[in-house]
Amino acid sequence: MNIIQKKIRFSPIAYTRYLRGIKKSHGMFREGEILQSLSVKSWRIAPGNTTISPKAFFLEGQLDRITGTAYTDDPFKAMNGGFEVEHQETRAYKLKDIWMINGFIYKGLHNFRLHPTYQLSNKMNYFPHVLIDTEIDHAALYSTSEGNQYFGLWLTDDCANYALAAAEGTPVTSNIIPYSHMAEYESFLEMNPFRTNAAYLKNAILFDDNWGNNESKHLRFAANRAKLLARFPANSHPGVFILRRNSGISRVMLNEIEIAEKLREKYGFKIVDVTQNMASEILLACSGAKVLIGIEGSHLFHGLMMLEPGSSVLVLQPPTRFSAVIKNTTDMENINYSFVVGIQKEENFSIDFEEVERTLELLPF
Known part of the structure; x- marks a missing residue:
């Protein structure tokens, strides 16, 4: 590593956030x-490259139950597919004289947030370091604010960017650890x-790739999957259900x-629990699964890291999200x-098991 600890640097740069109009803040994501x-x-x-979005497998009338969305502008278009998706190129940017303090990156009049505020040290936020004893000659930052907020994006984006x-x-x-399973994955x-x-x-x-899934990202993701499958090999089995709980x-x-x-x-499905296992x-249970099932959310990416091409995922969606x-x-x-x-039940929802079975019948095996 090109780490130098030979001198103390003084920098009040993190305090400039208190001077209104001087700092321009950004998320370290698609910038x-x-x-x-x-x-x-x-x-x-x-x-970059372009692909055609495939149609999802779902029963008639399912989309009509949707009353709210999350990070999805048009669920009818997204699920029916058939449209062209343009994936942006992956680019690198070299910046000089950067300060990295309490989950922020500072450059000139700009700062980039690497974490949601609830993950940051409140004390350090008000009294950030002014004496820095760590210098790095040639650093490469692969983390994103979205990856540090959502475990699934950390696995798909940040872990794939690590190779770059x-x-x-x-x-x-x-030096902030947002996920309990992070150390194992690293x-x-x-x-x-x-x-x-x-x-x-x-x-x-x-x-930056503007959240695109170009061919390079696919290859880096597939390389990570190959590492996990080599460590957790298994024979083919019907499927796994990943419990989300709360x-x-x-x-x-x-x-x-x-x-x-x-x-x-x-059907012989395995069950794992992200709050307990x-x-x-989790990876051992997901290895060899033909189908992955669970509530929509980042916890399903444990399974997506292990599913091989041609397998399936069945997502249980809350109608309000x-x-x-x-x-x-x-x-x-x-x-x-x-x-x-699902079917709304006051603030929560439930899933009809018969509809799960009928949807499984639609999937190619």
Whole structure:
């Protein structure tokens, strides 16, 4: 690593956030245009490409139950497919004289947030470091604000970007651990980043693909899947249900355990629980699964990391928060996407097991 600890640097830069009108804040996510304006050099790592969105598998009338969405503008268009998707190119940006303090990256009059505010140190937010003893000559940052807020995007985006960072310099990320399963995944995926909450980066490479799933990203994601499958090999089996329970953003399915148990009794599904099981236990259960089932959410990405092309995912969607985000990954990896929309029960929802069975019958095996 190109880490230097030979002198103390004084920087009040983090305090400039208190001077209104001086700091311009951004999320460290899809900020290629801003990074371009601040960089001394930029280049294309991989070209973009276009794909045709496939139609999801679902029963008639399911879309009519939707009363609200999350990160999905048009669920009818997203699920019926047939349209062209343009995936942006992957670009790198070289910036000089960067400060990385308490989950923020500072450059000139701009700062980039790497974490949601609830993950940051309140004390350090009000009294950030002014004396920095860590310098890195050639850093490469692969983390994004969205990846640090949503576990699924950390697995698909940040972990895939790690390979880019390792090729360009010292992979650097914050010293904030937002997920309980993160350390296990870093070990399994051979990720060894330098963690810091206070460093001066003489040269820093940052990446952006505007959340595109181009061919390069597919290959990096597939390489990570191959590492996990080599570590957790298994024979083919009917499927796995990943219990969400009360983890993450609230979306309580009243009969979640009941549906999981019925799938185990009738079809031989395995059941794992993200609130109880280690990542190794979840990945072992998902390895070899023909179908992955669970409530819509980041916890399903444990399974998506293991599903091979041609397998399927069946997402149980709350009617008030229908999301097509997972379909972005299944489309990239040639995995069949299906869903059942729940029935609203006051603030929560339930799923009709018969509809789950009928949807399973639609899937190719």
